Amino acid sequence: MAVTMRHVAERAGVSVKTVSNVVTGYPHVRPQTRERVERAIAELGYQVNLSARSLRQGRTGIIGLALPELSLPYFAELADSVIRVAEQHGLVVLIEQTGADRARELEVLHSERRRLTDGLLFSPLALEPDETALLEVGYPLVLLGERIFDGPADHVTMANVEGARAATTHLVERGCRRIAVLGAHEGERMGSAVLRLEGYRAALADAGLPFDPALVGPAGAWHRSTGAEAMARLLDTGADVDGVFAMNDALALGALHTLHLRRVAVPQEIAVIGFDDVDDARYSQPPLSSVSPGREQIARTAVQLLVERIAGSVVAPRRVVADFEVAARESTAR
Amino acid sequence: MAVTMRHVAERAGVSVKTVSNVVTGYPHVRPQTRERVERAIAELGYQVNLSARSLRQGRTGIIGLALPELSLPYFAELADSVIRVAEQHGLVVLIEQTGADRARELEVLHSERRRLTDGLLFSPLALEPDETALLEVGYPLVLLGERIFDGPADHVTMANVEGARAATTHLVERGCRRIAVLGAHEGERMGSAVLRLEGYRAALADAGLPFDPALVGPAGAWHRSTGAEAMARLLDTGADVDGVFAMNDALALGALHTLHLRRVAVPQEIAVIGFDDVDDARYSQPPLSSVSPGREQIARTAVQLLVERIAGSVVAPRRVVADFEVAARESTAR
DNA sequence: AGAGTCGATTACATCGATGTACATTAGCGG
DNA sequence: CCGCTAATGTACATCGATGTAATCGACTCT
Numbered sequence: 001m002a003v004t005m006r007h008v009a010e011r012a013g014v015s016v017k018t019v020s021n022v023v024t025g026y027p028h029v030r031p032q033t034r035e036r037v038e039r040a041i042a043e044l045g046y047q048v049n050l051s052a053r054s055l056r057q058g059r060t061g062i063i064g065l066a067l068p069e070l071s072l073p074y075f076a077e078l079a080d081s082v083i084r085v086a087e088q089h090g091l092v093v094l095i096e097q098t099g100a101d102r103a104r105e106l107e108v109l110h111s112e113r114r115r116l117t118d119g120l121l122f123s124p125l126a127l128e129p130d131e132t133a134l135l136e137v138g139y140p141l142v143l144l145g146e147r148i149f150d151g152p153a154d155h156v157t158m159a160n161v162e163g164a165r166a167a168t169t170h171l172v173e174r175g176c177r178r179i180a181v182l183g184a185h186e187g188e189r190m191g192s193a194v195l196r197l198e199g200y201r202a203a204l205a206d207a208g209l210p211f212d213p214a215l216v217g218p219a220g221a222w223h224r225s226t227g228a229e230a231m232a233r234l235l236d237t238g239a240d241v242d243g244v245f246a247m248n249d250a251l252a253l254g255a256l257h258t259l260h261l262r263r264v265a266v267p268q269e270i271a272v273i274g275f276d277d278v279d280d281a282r283y284s285q286p287p288l289s290s291v292s293p294g295r296e297q298i299a300r301t302a303v304q305l306l307v308e309r310i311a312g313s314v315v316a317p318r319r320v321v322a323d324f325e326v327a328a329r330e331s332t333a334r
Numbered sequence: 335m336a337v338t339m340r341h342v343a344e345r346a347g348v349s350v351k352t353v354s355n356v357v358t359g360y361p362h363v364r365p366q367t368r369e370r371v372e373r374a375i376a377e378l379g380y381q382v383n384l385s386a387r388s389l390r391q392g393r394t395g396i397i398g399l400a401l402p403e404l405s406l407p408y409f410a411e412l413a414d415s416v417i418r419v420a421e422q423h424g425l426v427v428l429i430e431q432t433g434a435d436r437a438r439e440l441e442v443l444h445s446e447r448r449r450l451t452d453g454l455l456f457s458p459l460a461l462e463p464d465e466t467a468l469l470e471v472g473y474p475l476v477l478l479g480e481r482i483f484d485g486p487a488d489h490v491t492m493a494n495v496e497g498a499r500a501a502t503t504h505l506v507e508r509g510c511r512r513i514a515v516l517g518a519h520e521g522e523r524m525g526s527a528v529l530r531l532e533g534y535r536a537a538l539a540d541a542g543l544p545f546d547p548a549l550v551g552p553a554g555a556w557h558r559s560t561g562a563e564a565m566a567r568l569l570d571t572g573a574d575v576d577g578v579f580a581m582n583d584a585l586a587l588g589a590l591h592t593l594h595l596r597r598v599a600v601p602q603e604i605a606v607i608g609f610d611d612v613d614d615a616r617y618s619q620p621p622l623s624s625v626s627p628g629r630e631q632i633a634r635t636a637v638q639l640l641v642e643r644i645a646g647s648v649v650a651p652r653r654v655v656a657d658f659e660v661a662a663r664e665s666t667a668r
Numbered sequence: 669a670g671a672g673t674c675g676a677t678t679a680c681a682t683c684g685a686t687g688t689a690c691a692t693t694a695g696c697g698g
Numbered sequence: 699c700c701g702c703t704a705a706t707g708t709a710c711a712t713c714g715a716t717g718t719a720a721t722c723g724a725c726t727c728t
Contacts, residue, residue, distance in 0.1 A: 004714055015678050020716055028675055050450045051394060052714035054385035055683050062396075062428070062450070069414060071613060076410035080403060083431055092447055094396070094428050097417055113426055116384045116396070224617040253617060260619045279405060283558040283587060285594040285619050338684055349708050354686055362705055386684035389713050 081299035140309035158293035164199025176243030183247030227254025249274035286330035294322035415633035434459035474643035492627035498533025510577030517581030561588025583608035620664035
């Protein structure tokens with residue numbers, strides 16, 4: 001059925017190895033031999049069998065990307081970027097969804113499928129920072145998104161604390177004094193929620209504003225619906241609020257939704273800023289201010305680190321924090 | 335470095351083949367032998383080398399999913415569904431982005447990477463329907479999304495014409511008489527744009543309403559920004575409009591954006607309905623009515639068809655049209 | 669002209685798992 | 699107890715490409 005190197009070799013009247021040499025670009029092949037082989041390849045429509053090559057070389061050219069859910073815009077956009085960057089390195093991307101579930105995250109880390117990928121980009125949500133031992137895997141691993149201290153793996157993270165601080169300060173600068181925060185995770189000790197809360201508190205401190213627990217709106221999943229609900233709960237408590245920092249854009253967009261329903265003017269009565277700067281933020285009503293965490297840069301860096309790990313050229317774990325900026329739009333224009 | 339079957343075999347005191355038999359679940363293995371092997375596997379942390387297995391069996395357990403762009407919510411959600419369904423079949427998914435570019439679409443169809451996947455789910459945007467010859471590929475292929483007549487491949491499509499017709503009728507039923515359509519592709523002969531326009535015209539005809547070319551808003555890419563622009567252009571022409579059928583939700587959300595800016599009341603002055611029923615539609619302001627094309631069903635069916643093709647159990651190309659329904663929300667409530 | 673080089677090519681082993689063919693043992697009816 | 703089938707396991711070839719070592723010329727150098 002399939003055309004193999006042997007067929008090409010016979011057709012071109014050379015050995016199989018010579019065909020291999022031509023295919024892989026080995027320099028010492030006489031031009032006329034090379035041409036003969038190339039003609040045979042074209043005529044037969046030969047393509048290398050990547051399984052065989054993988055077996056022989058111990059590499060597959062595939063990297064894994066494990067993330068919570070593709071239907072979350074931030075991760076979809078991240079995946080988009082990762083795929084593009086990987087392609088520039090001649091790699092393809094196999095995506096696995098963990099649903100932010102601890103068991104699935106562990107499964108992904110140790111699955112048989114890891115034997116199929118040269119390395120893994122992993123965006124953990126459920127694993128706790130003191131579980132770094134679980135990250136002692138026997139293959140190239142680069143973590144995305146959170147800050148995990150002293151782990152054995154490379155790590156590319158967005159500036160969670162600083163970004164949140166900048167977002168909150170942005171609200172302060174626009175005159176907000178009673179700033180709520182949406183998306184807190186109560187029991188957690190690490191992860192974006194904790195870090196962004198930390199940044200929020202730091203900004204309040206910078207401005208000499210008190211931290212008021214009544215202004216903290218918890219939300220387990222960071223979806224629009226939970227953002228809408230958290231905002232509603234907050235308004236229902238009668239809390240006096242003039243600014244909202246939502247820990248991601250989905251939450252912020254959900255909050256905008258609630259504010260719209262309740263006829264609260266944004267940004268006049270309450271200013272809103274999000275985090276992630278997903279494409280949608282630009283098109284909400286009003287357009288949403290947000291912290292742009294450098295998604296492209298994260299993807300580029302992460303793939304780069306992984307490629308270096310795969311090549312085996314590094315030993316010590318590395319941390320990279322991507323640059324961020326505050327994208328100011330109408331939702332905080334006052 | 336890596337543990338192979340030989341190591342396991344030595345440890346368990348059996349032949350390599352027996353280990354293989356245990357691993358693959360061959361029934362005629364004495365329980366005590368099986369147990370010995372399993373213990374050895376556990377102790378050594380053995381995992382099969384999938385490259386070797388692929389080489390031997392001619393299957394990789396990977397399917398490809400080629401789509402325009404992951405950052406478009408519809409495709410992100412589709413990919414999400416496909417990955418989930420594929421997992422139930424023991425398959426993993428390799429995603430490739432074509433950017434709706436003709437050259438890239440061809441590249442994806444004939445790339446070397448196809449030797450790495452057992453089959454391909456392909457959502458073409460740029461290929462024209464008379465190019466079905468290009469789909470004569472030597473591997474299992476299932477097309478998603480559009481209607482291509484007489485192609486040699488299986489095909490799962492949403493009810494473009496009927497869905498668009500139902501959406502437009504939905505507007506008519508709510509009293510709209512001057513219904514604009516957004517997202518037309520002028521030169522095209524096939525593809526969603528043409529089909530949805532066809533459905534739109536059919537609904538007008540059903541209602542005895544005239545078709546007015548002035549109410550057709552072209553938009554190349556189906557993004558929020560183009561939707562916003564198309565809506566703005568339409569309003570600028572001074573066209574008298576009381577309803578908008580947008581060919582997808584992104585366009586519709588963009589249109590809502592423009593209408594909001596222009597202080598046009600939705601749905602009172604202009605009712606708006608979209609297509610795709612992405613998650614966001616539920617959370618826009620006002621919540622967007624949309625045609626829900628049965629994404630889950632499409633993913634499920636497509637993977638099912640592909641699996642059957644891979645098994646080689648079918649010959650004739652099959653067409654499946656997924657069920658749809660109109661999700662009525664505030665943007666058309668009047 | 670003979671030794672020594674370098675370039676081009678080949679034969680062969682190998683990566684790790686699995687299908688095939690066969691050997692051995694066990695179980696069972698007669 | 700013999701003979702036969704079924705269960706259990708083994709040896710070996712094989713999937714397709716590539717690394718290694720060896721071969722064969724042609725060419726340079728002295």
